[in-house]
Amino acid sequence: MSSERISQRVVQQFxxxxxxxxxxxxxxxxxxxxxxxxxxxxxxxxREALRQLDMLGLVESRHGEGTFVRQPTASQLMAPFxxxxxxxxxxVDSVMEFRMAFEPGVASLAAANLTxxxxxxxxxxxxAFERAVDDGGPVETxxxxxxxxxxxxxxxxxxxxxxxxxxxxLHDMRSRLDRSSYHPHDKTVAGHRAVYDAIVAxxxxxxxxxxxxxxxxxxxxxxxxxxxxxxxx
Numbered sequence: 121m122s123s124e125r126i127s128q129r130v131v132q133q134f135x136x137x138x139x140x141x142x143x144x145x146x147x148x149x150x151x152x153x154x155x156x157x158x159x160x161x162x163x164x165x166x167r168e169a170l171r172q173l174d175m176l177g178l179v180e181s182r183h184g185e186g187t188f189v190r191q192p193t194a195s196q197l198m199a200p201f202x203x204x205x206x207x208x209x210x211x212v213d214s215v216m217e218f219r220m221a222f223e224p225g226v227a228s229l230a231a232a233n234l235t236x237x238x239x240x241x242x243x244x245x246x247x248a249f250e251r252a253v254d255d256g257g258p259v260e261t262x263x264x265x266x267x268x269x270x271x272x273x274x275x276x277x278x279x280x281x282x283x284x285x286x287x288x289x290l291h292d293m294r295s296r297l298d299r300s301s302y303h304p305h306d307k308t309v310a311g312h313r314a315v316y317d318a319i320v321a322x323x324x325x326x327x328x329x330x331x332x333x334x335x336x337x338x339x340x341x342x343x344x345x346x347x348x349x350x351x352x353x
Contacts, residue, residue: 123165130159130169134178138189145191149179215290216339220332223267226283227315227331228324229274238273239320245269246316253309264290266312270319270331307337 137143149155155166170187173179177192230238245266252262264287271283311334318327 123162123168126161126165127168127172130161130165131172131176133159134169134173138178143189145189147189148185149187149189151186213339215286216335218286220335220339222282222286223270223335224328224332226271226274226279227319228328229276229279230270231319231322231324231327233275234273234319234322235275238275242266242269242273242316242319246312249312250309270315273319308334308341311337 134143149170150158152163152166152170156163159166170179170181174181178190179187180190181187230242234242245262245268249259249262249266252259268280268283268287271280274280311330314330315327315334318330
């Protein structure tokens with residue numbers, strides 16, 4: 121068996137020990153020599169496995185103290201996903217299909233889990249978007265901020281991590297398109313307002329439905345610049 125496969129086996133065994141509660145957040149791991157004996161592998165394989173576990177956010181090395189088990193954050197768990205979507209450079213249609221499958225559920229969850237603090241956050245994001253549209257300035261950031269606020273008020277960190285990764289991709293994609301051809305219009309503003317109203321009304325079904333309708337409008341706006349970009353190449 122290759123050294124790479126051996127270290128991967130150690131990683132899998134470590135993950136299983138975490139799932140089964142043998143290892144917990146904050147536990148200090150034994151020294152490399154003891155780990156090598158425990159897993160019946162070489163110290164080099166242990167060292168490589170620890171490097172992989174560190175990249176996954178499952179352990180952390182503290183200078184002069186040792187290596188400790190840690191609970192990965194949602195952002196760390198999503199890092200491989202974010203790298204894949206950034207490197208694959210999917211088409212606008214592909215990203216919008218994902219959003220239309222994902223964001224209506226996010227809006228529904230936001231409506232179900234809304235708190236007073238969440239409502240205040242969502243109100244601030246909506247008003248910032250509407251002001252930017254009225255001023256005629258760039259709206260990409262405040263547009264994304266509104267949708268990210270919807271994700272935040274769900275109270276689900278994994279939802280927020282996925283949302284953040286996708287919106288970073290969308291931001292990069294928009295920067296490559298003809299921005300002068302994309303302008304939010306009255307229907308876009310009304311779409312945000314409808315999503316906001318449904319969430320504040322704590323109506324999950326309505327929130328999901330109006331988010332889907334809003335994203336269908338956004339998809340049409342983005343396809344226009346993308347098509348013109350392709351035609352110019």
